Amino acid sequence: MTVSNVFRAEGLGKTYPGVRANDDISFAVEAGEIHALLGENGAGKSTLVKTIYGLVRPDEGRMTLLGAPYAPQDPRAARAAGVAMVFQHFSLFDAMTVAENIALGMENPPPRAELSRRIAELSRDYGLPLNPARRIASLSAGERQRVEILRCLLQHPRLLIMDEPTSVLTPQEAEILFATLRQLAGSGTAILYISHKLEEIRSHCDRATILRQGKLVGTVDPRAHSARELAAMMVGAEMRLVDRSGRKPGATVLKVRGLSTPAGEGMALKDVALTLRSGEILGIGGVAGNGQEELLAALSGETPTAPGTIALEGRDLSRAGPETRRRAGLLAAPEDRLGHAAVPEFSLAENTLLTAGARQGLIRRGLIDRKAASGFAQEIIRAFDVRTPGPDTAAGALSGGNLQKFVIGREVLGRPLVLVVNQPTWGVDAGAAAAIRQALLDLAAQGAGLIVISQDLDELLELSDRFCALNQGRLSAPRPTEGLTVEEIGLMLGGAHGMEVAHVPA
């Protein structure tokens, strides 16, 4: 078995500030197999393939390619060694032809006629119909992907990495792609196939390596497991016991009915409904890009919605702007700390003015009370253990975790009736994450209603009383977290069906 290894990774590790992206990853890809790399967003798939393709240097561990040590300095070295990669996003010039685009990416392009002949030959051999003289602008997404694949095949790679290739394809195009991949594998090429579409992996891949939170879960035969079982492995089976004492759900504070947003750049919300009681934490899970940002913007008031869709203690706030909602007690903390929840160039004191002006009396009759702003910043720094020289420090100079503590602290100290947070501990080190979660639990214990939007299932299970999933802009019916199994969560998050339509970069 070891003889046929095309690629082998041993103990690969990579740490980014505050995040252990890959931890002791070992697996092997054999010649002639389609090997799936499976995991949630943030599980470490991207870091791992970037390491293999020479875009990221691992901190520890080693790799071998065809039995020889392999440590590419850059993608060019990786290509020279026989590793090719098809990215999810294409890098093609619309105004040029297929052949011209492919020639651009080559180190020593052959004469145009010769190249066109080889492209035509390869595309015929692998059943990838493509005319070298066509302009990119006139091609469909599937045809563009074929250009990228042909570009790779011209290098005769031994290992071909495909990053979520079917996310841009129609079902018919996907079938053509799999036929091609099968044929390639048949000729001995190893294929590393990244996806989180479980059904696709079960029907087309020979083996699957599963990552969770940067760690290797294991390498399995996907055909021997159900989609549910694979989802459970992806999501993780551990349930933490949390102390929910001191929290008694009270009266309904927030009611959302028939909330829809127009389809713009992001994901449109479709008929979202939820009810939140005081003292309760509602967890909303889901893969990023399924409407999380849009839901927060609709609740914070950045996107006004149809009348009658959002009511706080019976008062319709659907058309009210962010400042009116804050005065009423509906507070929010967006996911993006730099540039959305805080202004990097401004001092911490100035950043308190973004949301706390009215509730803390920092702005009265339009006049800024700088002393009060500085004092409030100091209060946040003390209460939330924000590590910084003081209120005059620029927000952008803080580490991610400390700025996040500041942002959450600013809203928590605003004594909200309802607080909506998106990804409260994203990119935050474990210590700061624990402190933020505790602060959210304490806030609920004091009687506030909380909506926690997160991709971290452990976090949601730890915090929330009820759980629902956001998928394609639709919110599922909530389920009590108590007694919820990981399999059920997996299915709520889209499960076998929903994963298939989640077009999201890893």
Added chain:
Amino acid sequence: MFRLEPRASAPLAWQVATPILAVLATMIVGGGLFAAMGFDPLAAIRTIFWDPLFGPASGYSRPQLLVKAGPLILIACGLALGFRAGIWNIGAEGQYIIGAICGAAVALAAYPLDAFWIFPAMILAGAAGGWAWGMVPAVLRNWFGASEILVSLMLVYVAQRIAAWMAFGPMKNPEGFNFPGSRNLQQYDAAANPELIANSGLHWGGVAAVLALAATWFVMSRHVLGFHIRTAGAAPRAARFAGVRPERLVALCLGVSGALAGLAGLFEVAGPAGQITESFGSGYGFTAIIVAFLGRLHPLGILLAGLLMALTYIGGELAQMMLNLPAATVQVFQGMLLFFLLGFDILTRYRIRRRA
């Protein structure tokens, strides 16, 4: 080789130093340019930067400093508001012209009536005219997403044609022997904007400029409106999150900068210029852009930059008369100033490191 490394924050020392460096570089390169053209560079620099203040003819040129600096500062104050918010009004020149025409229209309609309300009414009309001209790009941007940069700039040329039409048509002085141009408002006491202190160059426009500086400082550093403007410029999403409505800010910034430019035009037409002529617009609206940036969009900086730019105007004219330097000298100098300022600005955001 060298490479640029981003700084975590822009040090105050560099923010103050770069405008000074830009002025010095302009003098050096300008001097080199004059030398290449066969002029004595030192004499030319001295004529432009020194003689207007302390030279033999300074008695005439010193009052001109305030005459020129007043409109520049007044316009730059309004532009700075918008520039801080990332709203680019490039058409202050047009708003200046329209403000002057509207203000002059009130005076010409009232002529020869002598009443106390005429000058205040002209001020209102001037501000309203500039505001309206500034609101055109604001409305087009808010309703149709049109670039306010292009629209405001193109409206300058429309305004210039309107000025020409006024000078040749509706506003032509009926007692002017058929020469183009309106009546001279300097000779119409109820509408004139005279020197307040003899030989100081100070007229009501200078007073308005000082008030505008104070108001700009107050709004930008003490009022929530200034905070919203700065937030919108630094992080538009954060501004939205804070509750700022971008359309309102666009209308406000373009409206206010238009009104201030219109006021500058009114004070000019009722004072130093005296009448609406075909070439009434003399470039103050464009030079004020340089003033705003050279002054770091800060009131104190705008005051100093306005005085400096006024000096290059006067010095440039003096150099034309005394040394026969070409008329384009002033524009070359002003252009170089902005060029060097933007160039040196890199030093506030980056540090230069030698590549290993």
